[in-house]
Amino acid sequence: MDNNMLVVRNIETYYGPIVAIRGVSLSVKKGSIVTVLGANGAGKTTVLKTISGAMSPQKGSVHFNDEEITSREPDKVARLGIGHVPEGREIFPFLTTEENLLMGAFTRRGSSIDTDLELIYSYFPQLSQNRKLAAGYLSGGQQQMLAIGRALMLSPTLMLLDEPSLGLSPKLVHEIAEIIRTINTEQEVTVLLVEQNAKMALELSDYGYIMENGRVVMEDTCDRLSNATDVQEFYLGMKDKGVRGQRRWKQRKTWR
């Protein structure tokens, strides 16, 4: 409890009448990288949206640094130092790259902004070449970098990353993973990473949660998760064929 930066307790969130998450609890230790894995529609994105205040949970609570932030307005949550990189990049398409990054520092004032801007450009040299270009013209990978850079400009202590590998080539996925590691070690930013790319996420993270149908069905350190048979079979695609070459459905025991 002591060094838990983010604690989510038993939240339930609805899209109108539809349940998106039904009772999810998770905690993120300061300085760590924690991942949430799961298939489409498992409710991963909703968890992040609930944390950052874009959606309000019907039940449960969210605590950040021992302060309750449940249902707080998203811009106020951002001011606490929680940077959210939304799914599908969500940049400002008609603003230039540099304006996008400066908007990331909207909550800050002073000269440290310029230093951070140069730091971001050193992380992402491709952005530096396109400073004056409208961000909508950047390639998908560059837009993802811009979205991460923009969240970093907030100078966050916790970063919520929603599928940063979405739609990127394997090489870029690798690059993004390296960046996340750098952010975590050099900037001492705690990371909560939501991913479908289980291989990348498990290699990168310290601790992992697996979600299905709006619930956490499994949690463990990433080393142990990578070795769990179920995870190997369903998320890492390592199929262990049975005696007659069929999948062994009956061995599913941890599911639901």
Added chain:
Amino acid sequence: MDTVLQLLLKGISQGCVYGLIALGFVLIYKATEMINFAQGELMMIGALIAVTFTQYLQWNYFVAVVLTVLATGFIGLLLERSLLRRMIGEPPFAVLMVTIGLGFVLRAVAGMIWGHDPQELRTPYSDVVINMGDIVLGVSNLVVIGGTIALCIALFLFFRFTRIGIAMQASSQNQLAAFYVGIPVKRIVALTWALSAGIAAIAGILFAPLTAITPNIGFSGIKAFAAAIVGGFGSLPGAIIGGLSIGIIEQFMQYHFGKGLGDTSAYILLLLMLLIRPSGLIASMQKKKV
């Protein structure tokens, strides 16, 4: 030739007023995806407040102008806070009806306060006329044009270089992302309403010396709406260009075919535009993401 020039200048100055009201439409639409049909009424309120400050209270004209813009901006802010913020997330049709109703209410309230008799806004340049050869030109017309140009430059600088201006663009381009970077989007929206009410007040102040002011001058807001569509709803330069084209065409139609056709020409242009190029002169509408 002289007639043409005369009509052209008059059309341009009239068009500037339409353009300024259209700017208000576009600003609010871009920020909130609402169409504020009370925009013309805000202009009327601005003009009447200016009349109050200059005629009834006998204040200095320039002081009155500044205070009018601030007061009308504040009214815009109040309307957003009290009425339209509650409408966020409601169906667009409901929002539309609210703003139309708001227009009626504003007109009635203005009638109660200022009466329905035509009023006049006296300005330091009211009776000054420039004779250039055969062309007679009221300075009031020139002030409209000059004022519009100045305002456009000011708005350009505001949106290009100030932190709040860029934040306004950011929240209109991607509201969720704006929230995530810590922009107080609700306050920005309120500010947009204040800004567009302030612009409406400027339009009212510029327009008032050219005409008699009654609570019904707000109806030119409908022509300005046509201007916004002709220009391509969602584009600020388009609003001004749309306003100018409607203002100019209106003058020529009126001169050649009489007042009836003059008044309808705005809508004829609107219909033609929708037939030929539905996205407007400057098409900047993005396909809406669902």
